[in-house]
Amino acid sequence: MKVLVPIKRVIDYNVKARVKCDNSDVDLANVKMAMNPFCEIAIEEAIRLKEAGTASEVVAVTIGAKASQEQLRTALALGADKAIHIETDEKLESLHIAKLLAKIVEQEAPELVILGKQSIDSDNNQTGQMLAALTNRGQGTFASKVVIENNKVNVTREVDGGLQTVALSLPAIVTTDLRLNEPRYASLPNIMKAKRKPLEVVAADSLGVDLAPRIQLVSVEEPAKRSGGIIVEDVAQLVEKLKTEAKVI
Amino acid sequence: MKTLVIAEHDNGALKPETSKTINAAVKLGLDVDVLVAGLNISAMSEKLATIAGVNVVLSVDHAVYEHQLAESMTDLVLSLADDYSHIVASATTTGKNFMPRVAALLDVAQISEIIDVIDADTFKRPIYAGNAIATVKSLDAKKVITVRASSFDLQGEQGAVSINTLDTVSDSQLSTFVSVEQTESERPELTAAEVVISGGRGMQNGENFALLNGIADKLGAAIGASRAAVDAGFVPNDMQVGQTGKIVAPNLYIAVGISGAIQHLAGMKDSKVIVAINKDPDAPIFQVADYGLVADLFEVLPQLENAL
Numbered sequence: 442m443k444v445l446v447p448i449k450r451v452i453d454y455n456v457k458a459r460v461k462c463d464n465s466d467v468d469l470a471n472v473k474m475a476m477n478p479f480c481e482i483a484i485e486e487a488i489r490l491k492e493a494g495t496a497s498e499v500v501a502v503t504i505g506a507k508a509s510q511e512q513l514r515t516a517l518a519l520g521a522d523k524a525i526h527i528e529t530d531e532k533l534e535s536l537h538i539a540k541l542l543a544k545i546v547e548q549e550a551p552e553l554v555i556l557g558k559q560s561i562d563s564d565n566n567q568t569g570q571m572l573a574a575l576t577n578r579g580q581g582t583f584a585s586k587v588v589i590e591n592n593k594v595n596v597t598r599e600v601d602g603g604l605q606t607v608a609l610s611l612p613a614i615v616t617t618d619l620r621l622n623e624p625r626y627a628s629l630p631n632i633m634k635a636k637r638k639p640l641e642v643v644a645a646d647s648l649g650v651d652l653a654p655r656i657q658l659v660s661v662e663e664p665a666k667r668s669g670g671i672i673v674e675d676v677a678q679l680v681e682k683l684k685t686e687a688k689v690i
Numbered sequence: 691m692k693t694l695v696i697a698e699h700d701n702g703a704l705k706p707e708t709s710k711t712i713n714a715a716v717k718l719g720l721d722v723d724v725l726v727a728g729l730n731i732s733a734m735s736e737k738l739a740t741i742a743g744v745n746v747v748l749s750v751d752h753a754v755y756e757h758q759l760a761e762s763m764t765d766l767v768l769s770l771a772d773d774y775s776h777i778v779a780s781a782t783t784t785g786k787n788f789m790p791r792v793a794a795l796l797d798v799a800q801i802s803e804i805i806d807v808i809d810a811d812t813f814k815r816p817i818y819a820g821n822a823i824a825t826v827k828s829l830d831a832k833k834v835i836t837v838r839a840s841s842f843d844l845q846g847e848q849g850a851v852s853i854n855t856l857d858t859v860s861d862s863q864l865s866t867f868v869s870v871e872q873t874e875s876e877r878p879e880l881t882a883a884e885v886v887i888s889g890g891r892g893m894q895n896g897e898n899f900a901l902l903n904g905i906a907d908k909l910g911a912a913i914g915a916s917r918a919a920v921d922a923g924f925v926p927n928d929m930q931v932g933q934t935g936k937i938v939a940p941n942l943y944i945a946v947g948i949s950g951a952i953q954h955l956a957g958m959k960d961s962k963v964i965v966a967i968n969k970d971p972d973a974p975i976f977q978v979a980d981y982g983l984v985a986d987l988f989e990v991l992p993q994l995e996n997a998l
Contacts, residue, residue, distance in 0.1 A: 460821075467821075559934075562818055567790035568790075570760065572794075575794050579761060582786070595868060600784070601783045603873045605757065605871075606870070607759065607866065607867055609865045618927075619934055620921070620927055655828070656829065657829055658826055659812065661824050670964070670976070670978075670981055670982060671980070671981060672971075676993040676994050679965065680994070683963070687963045690909060
């Protein structure tokens with residue numbers, strides 16, 4: 442079984458994003474970038490399926506500028522067999538990404554596609570669902586457990602109020618939640634080996650997808666600042682303040 | 691054109707997110723119809739008809755929709771989409787699951803988790819874990835929108851409007867429901883509670899979360915947790931507050947033994963009053979807290995319970 446794992450290069454999750462002074466966007470110049478944490482979990486799950494003998498080949502794909510090849514090399518170092526880079530300097534929306542991925546799904550014909558549930562920059566939480574729609578496949582979103590048997594995949598999903606399990610016919614699309622697994626680190630020998638693994642580059646506009654923007658970014662602002670609070674001495678003072686000053690209890 | 695809101699419910703009762711999402715939808719300035727799909731939902735349809743601003747309730751009562759699986763919900767919404775310029779749902783796990791599927795099949799870009807409506811095309815939404823607020827304008831003819839319910843008020847009531855029963859049934863064969871495991875709780879729903887008390891890694895283990903029970907009882911509060919507490923296995927994941935968990939905005943949020951990582955702040959920093967109890971005076975949580983208490987939580991939690 443072939444597994445396709447789309448990944449995204451994003452701001453490192455420990456970095457606090459700063460808004461540009463002209464309010465046009467977030468400032469990403471000279472900021473540490475990394476693989477989106479949910480995508481790391483997706484790669485890890487695919488590698489585990491391969492180690493269990495369920496998956497035969499793991500293909501990592503990313504869409505973005507040349508620098509995102511760094512994240513593909515990371516995926517290869519973690520155990521992916523080959524990588525595809527769909528190169529574009531445009532800032533694309535989830536719908537564009539899903540359409541480009543649908544082309545790759547058509548070409549590679551994976552039985553399973555595993556994506557992160559959301560990227561920590563745009564916080565959209567859309568691409569997996571859109572890809573499932575465009576390829577007419579069942580979707581198991583926010584997965585905390587994935588079990589493959591008898592040409593079906595059982596996905597335990599993290600939903601409000603608890604857990605829900607659905608069975609999807611393969612081929613299918615799964616998006617990962619944080620508790621699906623704990624991603625491994627790439628070892629130095631594997632990082633060296635990854636340099637020799639195949640990485641195919643495709644120009645985004647060669648895939649015949651309309652990439653015209655559907656959403657106009659009007660402005661980006663800092664969120665309203667909270668006014669600084671006070672440190673209270675003890676519990677009695679805290680309760681007193683909450684009762685008389687804040688009036689919330 | 692009109693707006694279609696898809697109601698959020700658990701087949702027994704409407705979720706408060708539904709009323710708040712209708713509040714957001716009314717701000718678009720168009721007639722608002724509400725779709726409710728589920729099993730044995732007649733009481734809920736009647737309740738929906740009395741929420742202010744609702745024009746017509748569309749009710750689909752069928753076992754296919756009991757668990758609101760994305761594939762079937764999408765087919766249902768698509769069958770109604772021609773009449774609507776705006777399709778709106780709450781950004782709950784249910785809404786987040788089916789709405790992008792709807793958007794892709796309508797060939798429109800979805801606008802996720804709006805926190806404000808500027809006009810019928812323009813919205814505000816948080817990005818980068820809430821560290822920036824983007825104003826975005828949809829260029830598509832149809833808008834598919836999910837709403838961050840905690841940013842909107844509950845709608846009032848009105849005299850009941852009419853309920854149209856639909857018999858559309860589309861059972862997508864792509865997925866089937868297997869089971870559900872619900873977290874039992876007597877307390878208010880986390881996302882709707884007026885007061886939330888959350889524990890973090892500082893709680894040290896799951897048993898110590900019991901220290902929050904007495905305080906939660908006295909305040910009528912819901913109990914939440916940081917991702918660290920969930921990952922450590924102290925409490926189930928549906929208690930998690932944060933960018934990757936639930937977004938809450940209660941009147942009072944009490945963070946106990948929580949350092950205040952970016953990912954946690956994204957889920958609670960719009961609370962009206964924030965209280966932090968932490969023994970580390972340099973914990974980032976104190977930068978957003980209105981009232982901070984630098985102390986050992988094991989000493990002060992019992993004191994707090996007694997003082998209430």
